[in-house]
Amino acid sequence: MTRKGTLTTPRKTILEIVSLSSDHPSAADVIDRLKARGCCFAYATVYNSLRFLTQEGLLREVKLEGAASRYDARVEEHQHIICTSCGKVGEVFVGPPIEWLNRIAAETGYRIDKQEFLFKGVCPACRTAQIVEE
Amino acid sequence: MTRKGTLTTPRKTILEIVSLSSDHPSAADVIDRLKARGCCFAYATVYNSLRFLTQEGLLREVKLEGAASRYDARVEEHQHIICTSCGKVGEVFVGPPIEWLNRIAAETGYRIDKQEFLFKGVCPACRTAQIVEE
DNA sequence: TTTCTTGCAAAACATTTGCAAATCG
DNA sequence: CGATTTGCAAATGTTTTGCAAGAAA
Numbered sequence: 001m002t003r004k005g006t007l008t009t010p011r012k013t014i015l016e017i018v019s020l021s022s023d024h025p026s027a028a029d030v031i032d033r034l035k036a037r038g039c040c041f042a043y044a045t046v047y048n049s050l051r052f053l054t055q056e057g058l059l060r061e062v063k064l065e066g067a068a069s070r071y072d073a074r075v076e077e078h079q080h081i082i083c084t085s086c087g088k089v090g091e092v093f094v095g096p097p098i099e100w101l102n103r104i105a106a107e108t109g110y111r112i113d114k115q116e117f118l119f120k121g122v123c124p125a126c127r128t129a130q131i132v133e134e
Numbered sequence: 135m136t137r138k139g140t141l142t143t144p145r146k147t148i149l150e151i152v153s154l155s156s157d158h159p160s161a162a163d164v165i166d167r168l169k170a171r172g173c174c175f176a177y178a179t180v181y182n183s184l185r186f187l188t189q190e191g192l193l194r195e196v197k198l199e200g201a202a203s204r205y206d207a208r209v210e211e212h213q214h215i216i217c218t219s220c221g222k223v224g225e226v227f228v229g230p231p232i233e234w235l236n237r238i239a240a241e242t243g244y245r246i247d248k249q250e251f252l253f254k255g256v257c258p259a260c261r262t263a264q265i266v267e268e
Numbered sequence: 269t270t271t272c273t274t275g276c277a278a279a280a281c282a283t284t285t286g287c288a289a290a291t292c293g
Numbered sequence: 294c295g296a297t298t299t300g301c302a303a304a305t306g307t308t309t310t311g312c313a314a315g316a317a318a
Contacts, residue, residue, distance in 0.1 A: 006292065008298065027282075042300040047283060052298095063197065067307080068282060081244050090242045097234055108224045109258035110215050116252045124243035140317070142273065161307075176275040181308060183273095201282075202307060 005056075010041045011049045018050075018059055019073040024080075024089055026068040064089060064118065079116070083123035085130075092119065139186060144175045148183045152193055153207040158214075158223055160202035198223060198252065213250070217257035219264075226253065 007015075017033045018025060025033065027046055034040050041049075050071055053059040060072045064082055079092040096115065105112050122130070141149075151167045152159060159167065161180055168174050175183075184205055187193040194206045198216055213226040230249065239246050256264070 005297070008292085010299075042302095043282095044284075044301080045299055048298080067201070081238070081242055081246070083244065084247065090244060092238050092242060094234065094237050094241055097231055100228065100231055100234070103228050104215070104226050104253065105255075107228055108215055108226060109261075110217065110224055110253070110255040111261060112215070112253050112255040113218065114254040116254070118250045119238065119244070119246050120248040120250070121239075121244040121246040127245060139272070142316085144274075176277095177307095178276080178309075179274055186273095 005052060010045050011052060013037075013039065014041075014046060014049045015053055015058055015073070018053075018071050021073075024062055024064065024070040024072050026066075026070045028068060030071070063116070079119070081119035081121060083126055084120050085122050085126035088123045088125070090123065092117070139190075144179050145183045145186060147171075147173065148175075148180060149187050149192055149207070152187075152205045155207075158196055158198065158204040158206050160200075160204045162202060164205070197250070213253070215253035215255060217260055218254050219256055219260035222257045222259070224257065226251070 014030055017030055027050060031046055054061050057075060060075050061069050062072050062080060064070055064080060081090045081092050101112055148164055151164055161184060165180055188195050191209060194209050196204050196206050196214060198204055198214060215224045215226050235246055
């Protein structure tokens with residue numbers, strides 16, 4: 001079942017970098033942080049490693065704003081909320097009500113297997129800032 | 135308020151193409167369909183037009199699977215569900231319960247302004263096909 | 269004529285691929 | 294050894310940019 005590949009040095013290092021980051025780094029961010037540590041792997045290796053780690057369930061790929069995929073070491077089911085003012089990404093652990101999902105399934109005829117939700121709004125810090133500005 | 139630009143020929147044609155499509159075409163799809171009609175504008179013009187039409191509220195940009203942005207002439211609030219088997223994209227008009235949104239706002243501290251939901255599952259046709267296969 | 273649009277080609281990104289060399293098992 | 298993984302550079306796909314020429318107000 002767990003047809004594991006090897007947790008090689010690049011893979012282990014990249015997993016560690018993402019795990020220590022709370023900001024959902026992109027591949028480019030990972031490369032920057034590798035450089036900051038004084039080590040560096042080929043682009044292809046970084047992308048391959050991120051794909052490998054995602055397939056193994058050790059990371060989750062998330063698509064937020066912007067073109068680049070970002071990676072999250074929190075693999076538990078959760079969603080994201082992004083601040084339209086400062087870009088800060090929050091985690092959302094409150095799952096959707098089952099009745100709502102059932103209604104969608106009934107109306108569309110699709111069987112629902114997975115959901116990816118992205119909320120947009122204003123984070124607490126920016127809300128405070130907005131009030132001060134007025 | 136409605137600081138409108140001009141609805142030029144390229145813009146009008148591209149809006150028409152997206153409006154007549156029910157499959158949320160990407161910029162590349164639009165270019166293909168333009169060619170099929172025997173007319174063709176510069177890449178930049180297609181991208182500019184799509185951005186313009188989106189800003190004017192005549193189209194909506196949607197990010198589904200894949201790298202390319204796709205465009206939807208249904209600008210009313212709704213969400214999407216994609217079949218993981220055949221890729222067919224369905225529309226979801228059942229909005230989320232307000233209590234759930236309130237709970238998320240309370241737990242994250244964010245003010246929620248907008249949501250982008252992508253459901254994944256199996257469409258009716260593919261579900262039938264799956265049953266037949268067994 | 270002043271401003272907005274278009275066309276074109278090049279640039280900018282994000283990501284993948286092909287292949288030889290290195291490493292793992 | 295045979296299979297997997299890496300590095301590198303080039304290719305791919307998507308979107309943007311710079312700028313001159315053209316169309317609109």
